[in-house]
Amino acid sequence: MQEPAITPDLIAAHGLTPDEYDSILDIIGRAPTFTELGIFSAMWNEHCSYKSSKKWLRTLPTEGPQVICGPGENAGIVDIGDGQAVVFKMESHNHPSYIEPYQGAATGVGGILRDVFTMGARPIAAMNALSFGEPAHHKTRQLVHGVVEGVGGYGNCFGVPTVGGEVRFHAAYNGNCLVNAFAAGLADADKIFYSAASGVGMPVVYLGAKTGRDGVGGATMASAEFDDTIEEKRPTVQVGDPFTEKRLMEATLELMATGAVISIQDMGAAGLTCSAVEMGDKGGLGVRLDLERVPVRENAMTAYEMMLSESQERMLMVLKPELEAEAKAVFDKWDLDFAIVGETIAEDRFLIMHNGETKADLPLSKLASSAPEYDRPWVPTPAAEPLEDVPGIDPIDGLKALLASPNYCARNWVFEQYDTMVMADSACLPGTGAGVIRVHGTDKALAFTSDVTPRYVKANPEEGGKQAVAEAYRNLVSKGAKPLASTDNLNFGNPEKPEIMGQFVGAIKGIGAACAALDMPIVSGNVSLYNETDGQGILPTPTIGAVGLLNSLDDAILGDVREGHMAILVGETTGHLGQSALLAEVFNREDGDAPHVDLEAEARNGQFILDNAANINACTDLSDGGLAMAAFELAEASGVGVTLDASDTPTLFGEDQARYLIACSFDKAEALMVAAAQAGVPLTTVGRFAGSDVTLGGTSVPLAELAEVYRTTFAATFA
Amino acid sequence: MKAAVLVFPGSNCDRDLAVALRGAGFDVEMVWHKETALPKVDVVGVPGGFSYGDYLRCGAIAAQSPIATALKAHAEAGGYVMGVCNGCQILAETGLLPGALLRNAGLKYICKTVPLVVETADSAFTSGYAQGDTIDIPIAHHDGNYTADADTLAMLKAEDRIAFTYGDNPNGSDADIAGILSANRRVLGMMPHPERRAEAVHGGTDGAAMFTGLADALVSA
Numbered sequence: 025m026q027e028p029a030i031t032p033d034l035i036a037a038h039g040l041t042p043d044e045y046d047s048i049l050d051i052i053g054r055a056p057t058f059t060e061l062g063i064f065s066a067m068w069n070e071h072c073s074y075k076s077s078k079k080w081l082r083t084l085p086t087e088g089p090q091v092i093c094g095p096g097e098n099a100g101i102v103d104i105g106d107g108q109a110v111v112f113k114m115e116s117h118n119h120p121s122y123i124e125p126y127q128g129a130a131t132g133v134g135g136i137l138r139d140v141f142t143m144g145a146r147p148i149a150a151m152n153a154l155s156f157g158e159p160a161h162h163k164t165r166q167l168v169h170g171v172v173e174g175v176g177g178y179g180n181c182f183g184v185p186t187v188g189g190e191v192r193f194h195a196a197y198n199g200n201c202l203v204n205a206f207a208a209g210l211a212d213a214d215k216i217f218y219s220a221a222s223g224v225g226m227p228v229v230y231l232g233a234k235t236g237r238d239g240v241g242g243a244t245m246a247s248a249e250f251d252d253t254i255e256e257k258r259p260t261v262q263v264g265d266p267f268t269e270k271r272l273m274e275a276t277l278e279l280m281a282t283g284a285v286i287s288i289q290d291m292g293a294a295g296l297t298c299s300a301v302e303m304g305d306k307g308g309l310g311v312r313l314d315l316e317r318v319p320v321r322e323n324a325m326t327a328y329e330m331m332l333s334e335s336q337e338r339m340l341m342v343l344k345p346e347l348e349a350e351a352k353a354v355f356d357k358w359d360l361d362f363a364i365v366g367e368t369i370a371e372d373r374f375l376i377m378h379n380g381e382t383k384a385d386l387p388l389s390k391l392a393s394s395a396p397e398y399d400r401p402w403v404p405t406p407a408a409e410p411l412e413d414v415p416g417i418d419p420i421d422g423l424k425a426l427l428a429s430p431n432y433c434a435r436n437w438v439f440e441q442y443d444t445m446v447m448a449d450s451a452c453l454p455g456t457g458a459g460v461i462r463v464h465g466t467d468k469a470l471a472f473t474s475d476v477t478p479r480y481v482k483a484n485p486e487e488g489g490k491q492a493v494a495e496a497y498r499n500l501v502s503k504g505a506k507p508l509a510s511t512d513n514l515n516f517g518n519p520e521k522p523e524i525m526g527q528f529v530g531a532i533k534g535i536g537a538a539c540a541a542l543d544m545p546i547v548s549g550n551v552s553l554y555n556e557t558d559g560q561g562i563l564p565t566p567t568i569g570a571v572g573l574l575n576s577l578d579d580a581i582l583g584d585v586r587e588g589h590m591a592i593l594v595g596e597t598t599g600h601l602g603q604s605a606l607l608a609e610v611f612n613r614e615d616g617d618a619p620h621v622d623l624e625a626e627a628r629n630g631q632f633i634l635d636n637a638a639n640i641n642a643c644t645d646l647s648d649g650g651l652a653m654a655a656f657e658l659a660e661a662s663g664v665g666v667t668l669d670a671s672d673t674p675t676l677f678g679e680d681q682a683r684y685l686i687a688c689s690f691d692k693a694e695a696l697m698v699a700a701a702q703a704g705v706p707l708t709t710v711g712r713f714a715g716s717d718v719t720l721g722g723t724s725v726p727l728a729e730l731a732e733v734y735r736t737t738f739a740a741t742f743a
Numbered sequence: 744m745k746a747a748v749l750v751f752p753g754s755n756c757d758r759d760l761a762v763a764l765r766g767a768g769f770d771v772e773m774v775w776h777k778e779t780a781l782p783k784v785d786v787v788g789v790p791g792g793f794s795y796g797d798y799l800r801c802g803a804i805a806a807q808s809p810i811a812t813a814l815k816a817h818a819e820a821g822g823y824v825m826g827v828c829n830g831c832q833i834l835a836e837t838g839l840l841p842g843a844l845l846r847n848a849g850l851k852y853i854c855k856t857v858p859l860v861v862e863t864a865d866s867a868f869t870s871g872y873a874q875g876d877t878i879d880i881p882i883a884h885h886d887g888n889y890t891a892d893a894d895t896l897a898m899l900k901a902e903d904r905i906a907f908t909y910g911d912n913p914n915g916s917d918a919d920i921a922g923i924l925s926a927n928r929r930v931l932g933m934m935p936h937p938e939r940r941a942e943a944v945h946g947g948t949d950g951a952a953m954f955t956g957l958a959d960a961l962v963s964a
Contacts (some may be wrong), residue, residue, distance in 0.1 A: 176852050180883070181793040183755025260905060265755050267796025357777075358752065436855075443854050443883045445939045446791075448759035451946075462944050 026569070038065035042632035044344040044396055051390050054582025059328045059376060059383040063391070065544045066294035067301065070553050073395035073662040075552045076519040077551040080532045090508055091547055097218055098139040098290060100385040100547025101211070102509045104573050108217065108463065111145035112152075113548035114210035114569040116511040118555055120261040121203040125170025129203050130178035133642040134336050136207040137182060138290040141273045142339065143584025144217040144280050145209025148447060149461050150179050151454075152189040152205055153474045153513070157198030159741050164193070167201050168742050174264075174442040175205070181266035185450050185474050186442035187459025190567075193430050194478065199557025204513040206474055206569040210463065217280060219299075221342045221368050226286060228300070228311060228366040231355055232338040234321035238262045239295070240449060249518060249556040265455045268337040268360070276339060282354065284347035291338040297331045300366075301374060301528035303497035305392035313366035315378040324363055327376055342368060386562055390552070395628035402525035408483045411616030412600040419676050422606055423656060426649045427730055429609045433737035452582055456661060457499040457644060458572070469580060471572040472506035477648065478563035480618035484601050485527045486504045489534025489566055494681055496570035497542045498645035501630040502684060504581040504637040505572030510539060512549040512568055517561025527564040530555075534602040534621075535566060541623035544570060544628070582631075583641035585662035585687040591655060591711040592693055594700070595599045595629050595646070595683030605648040606677040625682040631686055632705045639692040639699075644685040651710065652676040652720060654685040659713060660731050668711035671721020689712055744769045744961050746786040749814065749830075751776045751805045755764060756791035762829060762937035764788060767954035775845060776808040785961050786823040787814060790881070791936060796799040800954065801844060801886045802832030811837055812917030817940035823957070828884055831848035831922070840923055840932045841899070847884070848915025854883040856947075857922050858910030861905050866928040867964075871956025875911060876947035880935040882921075887924075887934040889916035899923055906931055 027032060035045045048064050050054055056064065070076060086094035092109055093101035099113035117132025133150065140147050152175050157164045171194065179186055184207065190425040239262035279285055289299040296313070302618050304311040325333075343351050369375070374391055376384035439454045451658055452460035452470055458473040466714040475495040481488030493510065500507045512535060517524040539546055555562040574580050601607055602616020633643060642662070646654045651668065659666040670676055690697065693709070700707035717724040746769040748761045761771045764786070772782050781787060794805035805811065811833075818824050818839050826834040834840045847853060857878050859870040872878065876915030890897070896918055899905050904926070908919040914934075922933025
């Protein structure tokens with residue numbers, strides 16, 4: 025078959041700039057073949073190469089005594105004691121989900137699960153952070169249904185409990201929804217598998233589903249803005265098969281147990297190309313592939329298509345040749361395709377053969393290491409204008425408005441479409457900050473949360489970045505879990521615009537400072553740029569996924585609020601209303617600065633909660649909607665009314681950081697007061713849980729009435 | 744006491760069912776679907792999940808698996824069988840239990856803890872409860888809408904073979920049916936998951952009596 029000639033148009037269609045094409049000519053000393061051009065475009069697009077973000081990602085704290093493996097592998101690995109490790113990562117599937125919501129979201133879940141079990145860990149928890157356009161926008165309802173069904177359709181069949189996540193709505197996502205999928209797995213710390221190949225002449229083995237034409241060019245698509253040709257991009261979205269993924273996971277873990285696996289890499293973005301180059305590069309080896317041996321599901325696939333296909337549920341491994349028979353038996357048992365498609369070679373070459381023809385012959389280490397890196401120009405985000413006057417409001421009306429908004433109502437319509445209990449280790453289901461999963465066969469547990477407040481990040485990227493980490497920290501602490509480490513999924517607009525790059529740089533600075541101060545190093549992550557449509561960018565959305573450890577479930581704060589419990593506020597209240605939920609939902613305003621985060625206070629107050637967990641029945645952090653929302657959430661979860669003494673809007677709805685609301689008995693409250701005085705932690709009694717009404721500033725309303733609004737708004741809006 | 748738990752490709756509650764059975768004192772062996780014979784056991788558990796991806800129709804392909812023949816022989820010889828969720832769908836597809844499971848009336852997958860009413864204590868599986876008890880047990884399914892023709896429903900009722908009904912029917916099931924028994928009362932199929940409500944960590948232990956009751960019935964038999 026005649027391959028297309030390399031023209032400036034073809035180069036541009038591969039997302040490569042003229043300068044980048046010139047570097048290709050420098051590296052290989054000749055014009056690339058069509059297949060080689062495709063390989064370069066796959067390796068050098070933003071999604072795979074992090075060319076705009078690398079410079080800044082390097083500044084993040086990634087180390088600590090608990091970290092076994094930081095960024096750079098399929099997922100991060102963190103020690104949880106007793107010879108075990110938690111393996112986790114968060115990754116976006118934004119562009120595909122907007123084009124084809126069900127499959128886009130489903131394959132996002134599939135991809136992140138694969139990242140985790142590729143390292144030898146059995147997935148034990150999943151989360152999904154979803155951002156959609158405003159509820160009234162004509163695309164939103166379809167996206168909500170499609171994405172939620174896609175997440176559930178894949179995760180439920182695979183058999184991993186979804187333990188948390190976020191769902192938000194804002195007009196800035198009208199043209200670009202965000203689907204950030206998190207997965208965590210459990211592994212023995214001494215049985216972790218990496219991607220670096222070793223040994224010359226070792227068989228490179230392909231396993232899993234067959235290769236089709238789906239997803240060809242997907243990573244390049246995900247590295248560009250959308251415009252009115254979006255419908256034409258639908259064929260770049262892959263189709264998921266969770267049943268095959270489940271078998272691939274079981275087979276991979278069984279195969280690892282036989283000792284046959286030298287190295288392993290899943291085929292994600294840019295499929296065969298990225299996985300083979302990664303394995304060779306990390307091992308300092310070359311790789312030869314014979315494409316006629318690749319299992320295919322379509323006829324007459326070209327080398328170009330096979331190298332760029334993003335068909336799902338595929339793995340590449342380097343196996344010990346002497347254990348090939350054992351390996352084959354495992355894959356036969358699970359009825360999965362298994363083929364030796366090449367070998368490791370001593371020369372630094374990425375040699376692609378197809379039916380005896382050389383389709384690509386590139387220097388492998390250069391292909392991997394010389395991706396462009398840009399120091400994009402950026403301008404700092406200007407300081408926010410001071411907050412205009414906020415009119416007074418009846419506090420019950422304010423609370424009702426929040427509970428009746430799609431952003432702050434209960435998410436049960438979403439979570440009930442996910443299997444939250446499979447594996448029978450779920451100790452705390454989604455909907456209350458962090459989810460908690462018992463470590464199977466032990467009394468330990470892990471807590472999981474994902475957080476970010478994009479309107480804060482937009483107003484003040486650095487404080488907003490800090491706040492995302494701080495809120496994740498608080499959500500873990502609220503369950504009694506010690507925060508261990510985090511993963512970041514950085515969603516931004518077009519990095520070629522200096523103001524967008526400025527948001528990115530500011531957010532990274534804030535995230536880095538908070539992760540360092542709160543000892544939650546970033547161990548894995550993903551960057552999604554170009555989330556723009558017709559030049560309109562999303563709100564800057566750096567999602568933080570975080571994991572905490574409970575050494576014993578006895579230490580967990582999972583109790584109920586009881587009649588007569590005190591409502592005790594931990595932390596200092598100044599009544600910060602800038603960028604608050606109340607301002608957005610009630611007054612339709614997004615002005616003022618984001619609340620500032622005092623990282624010392626966060627660490628001190630968090631440690632106080634952990635040290636005094638035995639005296640705390642129930643706890644929640646204060647975030648969107650401030651004290652009023654937190655008190656309602658605790659009251660609603662247990663069906664006990666609440667009375668707060670304050671009546672002014674800043675005290676009830678301000679969003680100052682480093683705060684928690686606690687419910688406990690009078691006796692325990694006394695003990696907490698003593699401990700707080702010693703620790704220098706501000707503690708205030710702000711009200712009482714009792715009766716069946718919610719009373720704020722003298723106005724009462726039955727809890728049941730508010731709960732009805734809270735529980736039914738989501739379905740009423742979208743079902 | 745011995746139990747086997749069948750494992751189909753796509754089963755994902757096999758471990759959970761085995762843990763619950765072990766918790767009630769059973770020795771549990773996992774049996775791969777390509778086997779043609781069962782070990783000598785008192786109880787066979789058919790677990791939840793998505794056998795064969797639930798492609799074609801939930802449970803339909805599993806019902807044709809090599810192990811299905813042995814499962815039917817075990818049941819016909821008077822052995823105990825407990826099918827949960829996908830296992831319940833598989834038992835319906837093998838014909839060991841009457842009726843079929845359709846897509847939920849609301850067309851959505853539903854995972855939540857729901858109240859069940861114990862309709863009969865007259866079976867090993869339900870002997871740990873009293874008739875009329877309300878117990879909280881999670882459901883997690885897309886196709887749990889039990890349906891059967893009027894004669895079958897009348898027969899199930901007349902023979903006291905409805906094990907559980909939903910307190911607040913979540914999926915459109917005929918006669919609120921959540922679980923049914925075979926004519927000899929030794930095969931139970933139920934869509935809800937008792938193994939997800941068997942330990943304190945699950946937030947409640949209403950499901951535990953299903954396994955301990957079964958164990959007690961076997962010991963005293």
